[in-house]
Amino acid sequence: MKNLHVLLQRFADAGLEFVVVGGFAGVLHGSSYVTDDLDICAVMSTETVAKLRATLTDLHPVHRMTPQRLSFLEYPPAGQLLANIYLETDAGIVDVLGNVLGIGDYQALARHAIEVPLFGRKCRVISLEDLIAAKEAMGREKDLLTAKELRAIQAKRQLGRVKP
Numbered sequence: 001m002k003n004l005h006v007l008l009q010r011f012a013d014a015g016l017e018f019v020v021v022g023g024f025a026g027v028l029h030g031s032s033y034v035t036d037d038l039d040i041c042a043v044m045s046t047e048t049v050a051k052l053r054a055t056l057t058d059l060h061p062v063h064r065m066t067p068q069r070l071s072f073l074e075y076p077p078a079g080q081l082l083a084n085i086y087l088e089t090d091a092g093i094v095d096v097l098g099n100v101l102g103i104g105d106y107q108a109l110a111r112h113a114i115e116v117p118l119f120g121r122k123c124r125v126i127s128l129e130d131l132i133a134a135k136e137a138m139g140r141e142k143d144l145l146t147a148k149e150l151r152a153i154q155a156k157r158q159l160g161r162v163k164p
Contacts, residue, residue: 003091004038005119006059011040012121014055018042019109020118020125021100021134026146028116029128030153033146037093041126043106044081044098052085052096059089102137103130128154 004024011018019042020028023035042048053061053073061072065086072087085096099105103126112127126134128150135147 004094006091007038007089007094008123009119009121010055012118012123014051016042016048016051016055017106017110018096018124019106019113020123021097021109021131022095023146025126025131026135026150028118028125029131029150031146031149033142033149037095039095039097041097041100041106041109044083044085044096046079046081048096049076049081049085056087056089059091061087061089064088064093100126100130100134102133128157 008020018040020038021041022037022039023031023033024038026033027035057073062069063072063075063086069088072085076082083098087094087096100109103109109126109130110124112130113124114127115122116125117123132147132150132154135143135150138144
């Protein structure tokens, strides 16, 4: 995990409304599967893109899924939105998703999200139940293995053996 804490701190300080999802959220819920990127879900709006650009300017964000590695500071043009944004920055990889498979958009995730202290900030994290559903909906082998482990963590919590 490069400097993912830098990204989280900056997003929180910028007032960006987001929910941490994906592998990092799994780790926060107790998963042993390590991740090297940050996945968040946010409302994909011109305001969100503007906050992301302002927050990431000095971290040289580029679109990692384009062969030309376009600068996020220049693309998409003002007013044009993307469904998802996949970036590589000097602090690490961050994917900004408009929707999470199996759950829905930011509002759907925020309804059940938990708030946790992270690196001196409070951040919303996808609920354990929603994360399991999302991992299972993805259907990839690594996601199914993570979902299985998260179900075991969930069962232990229900028995009172593991605290959230």
